[in-house]
Amino acid sequence: MNRPFKYLLFVVLSISLTSQAQNGNDFIFFEARLQTLANKVLTAVTDSLKEEANRLLIEDVEEVLLIKGSFHYNFENIENLSIIDAPDKSFKIFNWVMPKENGSFEYFAYLQFYNKRSKELHFLKLNDTSAHIDSEQFKILEGGDWFGALYAEIIHNSFNKKNYYTLVGWDGNNQFTTKRIIEILHFSEDHKPIFGAPIIKMNDGTRTRMILEYAKKTSTNMAYNDNSEYIVFDQLEPIDGAEKGMYEFYVPNLSYDGLTFKNGKWRLVENIPAYNDKKRNRKQLKNIERGLQAP
Numbered sequence: 001m002n003r004p005f006k007y008l009l010f011v012v013l014s015i016s017l018t019s020q021a022q023n024g025n026d027f028i029f030f031e032a033r034l035q036t037l038a039n040k041v042l043t044a045v046t047d048s049l050k051e052e053a054n055r056l057l058i059e060d061v062e063e064v065l066l067i068k069g070s071f072h073y074n075f076e077n078i079e080n081l082s083i084i085d086a087p088d089k090s091f092k093i094f095n096w097v098m099p100k101e102n103g104s105f106e107y108f109a110y111l112q113f114y115n116k117r118s119k120e121l122h123f124l125k126l127n128d129t130s131a132h133i134d135s136e137q138f139k140i141l142e143g144g145d146w147f148g149a150l151y152a153e154i155i156h157n158s159f160n161k162k163n164y165y166t167l168v169g170w171d172g173n174n175q176f177t178t179k180r181i182i183e184i185l186h187f188s189e190d191h192k193p194i195f196g197a198p199i200i201k202m203n204d205g206t207r208t209r210m211i212l213e214y215a216k217k218t219s220t221n222m223a224y225n226d227n228s229e230y231i232v233f234d235q236l237e238p239i240d241g242a243e244k245g246m247y248e249f250y251v252p253n254l255s256y257d258g259l260t261f262k263n264g265k266w267r268l269v270e271n272i273p274a275y276n277d278k279k280r281n282r283k284q285l286k287n288i289e290r291g292l293q294a295p
Contacts, residue, residue: 030064031077038080041098054098054108061094061110065123071114086165087156093167097150103175104131107148111193124193130171137207140196142188147195147209149181155224155231159264162186164197166266168222168231173213176248180222182210182231182259182266200259200266210259210266212236213247220252230258230272 037060040053064070071092075083082095092112099105109126128148133139136147149169157164164186171179184197196208214220214236222233234252242249256274259266 026067027064027070027073027075030060030067031075033060034064034075034081035078038078038096041096042080047101050098050100057096058108062123062125065094065110065112066121068121071112071121082151084151084154086154088163090163093151093154095151097172099172105148105172107150107171109146109148109151126193137209137211140194140208142192142194144193145195146193147181147183149179149183151183153224155261157261162264164199166224166231166261168224171211176216177213177250178216178218178220179214180212180220180233182222184209199264202268214250214252215248218251225258228258228272230260230269231266232256232258232272235271 034057037053037057041050041057044050044053075081080096082093084093084095086092090113093109094112095107095109097105097107107128107130109128110123111126112121112123114121124144126146127144129141129145130136130148133141133147139147141147149167149171151167151169153168155166155168157166164184167181167183167185169181169183171181173179182200183195184199186194186197188194198206198208200207200210202210212220212222212233220234220236222231224231233256235255235257236250237253238244238246238249239251256272258269258272260269261267
């Protein structure tokens, strides 16, 4: 190898390593900052302080989403944001919640995409419209609209060359009830996100998303079991004396149902065995729930 070529190779490698180190330092800085701001959004004592922290958090998230390498970075040191990769690495979700003094919750989310050909990053900010939706288990939302929730995991299925991304999440809802949510995300031919699809087959009909609502102080489970390939969740029923539909009195009955993906549909299977299948993102969600419950 001649000397000029060796020198040129050294310069190229040095620039590459310096760039990687710089990006690494950027991510360490932003991880600490995002963690601090997300914690303030959860725990600040007034709505105005939460909103100010949230404004700064939005600015920083949008900056991070365009930093080279952010799509492939794991952000493992952030506990108060839910950051999840689609199993097929086609997109990434940045997602968090802001609790309000009146007991309601507002959700924020970004979809991040990476174009392998152009090596360019872009993102879409989602608009939480859950407060304005009736018949929420039967609606399809487009144009960036989304039923706000905090997601713990993404399940990828395909059928007839169509990709479905099933999001398993949590919604603090209000002072009286909490919700567990199974959301279906898919994309139009021009790659626009669509939330909701009529592929959830229940005993009482087909839904575009599934929502379980239950008493505020009750603990429930909903998660995907990799071994059985079921989304497993508690059976809920009203306590003695409460009427059907009074969800503030719904509690688990110690039995489990599940959804399994067959022939392009999620199909209900009743009374399945209990399970234990822990994942990092579920731990992340538990951390956030504990933060919301702290005085």
